[in-house]
Amino acid sequence: xxxxxxxxxAKRVGLMGALGLSKCRKLEAEFGPLVDLNREYVRLRxxxxxxxxxxxxxxxxxxxxxxxxxxxEARPGMTERELGAICEAAYHPQGGVTYIHYFLxxxxxxxxxxxPRQFESNRKVHPGDVIATEITAQFFDYPGQHFHGGG
Numbered sequence: 001x002x003x004x005x006x007x008x009x010a011k012r013v014g015l016m017g018a019l020g021l022s023k024c025r026k027l028e029a030e031f032g033p034l035v036d037l038n039r040e041y042v043r044l045r046x047x048x049x050x051x052x053x054x055x056x057x058x059x060x061x062x063x064x065x066x067x068x069x070x071x072x073e074a075r076p077g078m079t080e081r082e083l084g085a086i087c088e089a090a091y092h093p094q095g096g097v098t099y100i101h102y103f104l105x106x107x108x109x110x111x112x113x114x115x116p117r118q119f120e121s122n123r124k125v126h127p128g129d130v131i132a133t134e135i136t137a138q139f140f141d142y143p144g145q146h147f148h149g150g151g
Contacts, residue, residue, distance in 0.1 A: 002030050016041045052142060060144030062096035062137035067146055076127050080105055080120040083131070091137040099136035099143045105129050 001023075005013060013027050014035040028034055048056070069090035074083055080103045087101045102116035105123055108130050116134045125131065136145040 002026065005031070055140045055142040056144055058144070059096070059137055059139040059142050060146075062091035062094055062139060063135055063144040063146045065090040065094065065096075066101070066135050066137060067133070070131070070133065074125060074131060076125050076129075078125050079122045080117075081122065083125075084120050087135055087137075096137040096139055099138040099145075100134060101136075102134040104132040 005027075010031060012035055013031045014037040015024070015027075016037045019027075024034060066087035069086050070083060073086050083103055083105075084101045088098055092098075100118075101120075102118050103120060104113045104116040105125055106112045106129060107126065108128055111130075116132055132147075134145070134147050136143045138144070
């Protein structure tokens with residue numbers, strides 16, 4: 001990294017995100033104090049361009065495809081992992097990438113959970129279960145999120 005920065009004629013180095021302390025010290029030894037760009041980067045990301053808004057709309061549409069696929073394809077006997085595969089199959093061919101797909105599958109007569117779990121299990125869907133979800137597909141790192149409870 002230092003050789004590449006030198007080759008590009010870098011005089012100062014700005015940093016966004018996390019970088020280990022030893023790497024920071026090596027950069028500072030070569031280029032002086034690092035410039036922390038985190039606050040400015042976050043500020044710039046808060047106001048979306050029209051292109052970014054379009055990407056978020058696309059991501060929301062891809063997420064909707066996952067919800068529609070679950071409504072159409074989820075069946076008793078499927079595991080939570082299989083429900084995740086249904087989601088991914090709905091948006092991946094369209095350019096969507098998984099951000100999250102969390103599921104809560106629990107009997108309505110005796111609920112065991114109150115929010116979708118972040119780690120899918122092999123628990124099978126049974127007649128009378130409720131399936132609640134938190135699903136987010138992303139497009140060019142822009143997410144479209146959906147929360148849903150249904151039977």
